[in-house]
Amino acid sequence: MTEGFETLTCLQEIDLKIVGIEKSREEFPEQLAELEAVLQSATSSLDALREKLGKAVKTKSDLKDQLETAKSALDRSQERLSAVKTNKEYDAVHVEMENFKHTLAGGEKRMEKISDDIAKVEAQIAEVEGEAKSRTDELTPRVTELREKIASIDSDLSEAAAERTAAAALVPKQLLRAYENVHRGKKDGRVISIVNSTDRTCQVCFQKLQPQVVNILRRGGGINHCQNCGSIMIWQE
Numbered sequence: 409m410t411e412g413f414e415t416l417t418c419l420q421e422i423d424l425k426i427v428g429i430e431k432s433r434e435e436f437p438e439q440l441a442e443l444e445a446v447l448q449s450a451t452s453s454l455d456a457l458r459e460k461l462g463k464a465v466k467t468k469s470d471l472k473d474q475l476e477t478a479k480s481a482l483d484r485s486q487e488r489l490s491a492v493k494t495n496k497e498y499d500a501v502h503v504e505m506e507n508f509k510h511t512l513a514g515g516e517k518r519m520e521k522i523s524d525d526i527a528k529v530e531a532q533i534a535e536v537e538g539e540a541k542s543r544t545d546e547l548t549p550r551v552t553e554l555r556e557k558i559a560s561i562d563s564d565l566s567e568a569a570a571e572r573t574a575a576a577a578l579v580p581k582q583l584l585r586a587y588e589n590v591h592r593g594k595k596d597g598r599v600i601s602i603v604n605s606t607d608r609t610c611q612v613c614f615q616k617l618q619p620q621v622v623n624i625l626r627r628g629g630g631i632n633h634c635q636n637c638g639s640i641m642i643w644q645e
């Protein structure tokens with residue numbers, strides 16, 4: 409390896425770390441939003457089920473009142489029946505009682521149905537609550553981790569920038585100039601391409617190298633760029 413190249417690879421590592429941190433500035437908030445949406449959806453479906461349960465319980469209680477009213481009305485009619493004096497009166501009270509009985513029978517049927525519905529919604533709530541709990545238990549550590557990472561992005565970046573300054577100071581001037589020239593044009597931060605004797609390929613763009621290029625690299629000395637991607641190639645036996 410040409411002298412000074414180790415200092416370049418060190419600089420390269422820091423630059424890749426910086427690219428990683430910058431990428432996480434975009435990706436972590438997106439990942440966090442996705443996880444929070446998953447957690448929120450469980451809460452929303454629970455809210456909807458609880459609202460449904462509340463309505464059913466209210467309907468049941470209203471119906472119970474109606475049934476009680478119909479029952480006492482039926483009892484009153486029953487009492488009047490024993491006191492009627494004419495057939496006409498008897499028929500009228502009888503019709504009235506039949507109506508109340510009909511109302512009661514219908515109401516009791518509805519009562520059964522509502523009680524069934526309530527039991528079903530309660531079972532659904534228990535199920536969704538269980539799912540929501542395991543999902544929360546599963547996702548919360550990742551959510552916490554992401555929030556912490558997002559909060560430390562700025563300090564991580566300035567820490568890495570300081571490391572970079574220190575590492576760059578150790579690189580021979582000519583090499584540093586070449587490195588920075590390539591680095592400016594690379595969004596992915598990959599400047600150094602380690603080429604090994606086995607596959608003889610640029611590790612940045614995966615272009616197969618010409619034999620004469622391999623020979624130059626093997627001899628060492630000078631700064632050699634990949635003709636395809638411009639990265640600085642370093643030979644490794």
Ligand SMILES: [Zn+2]
Nearest residue numbers: 610613634637
């Ligand atoms: Zn290349």
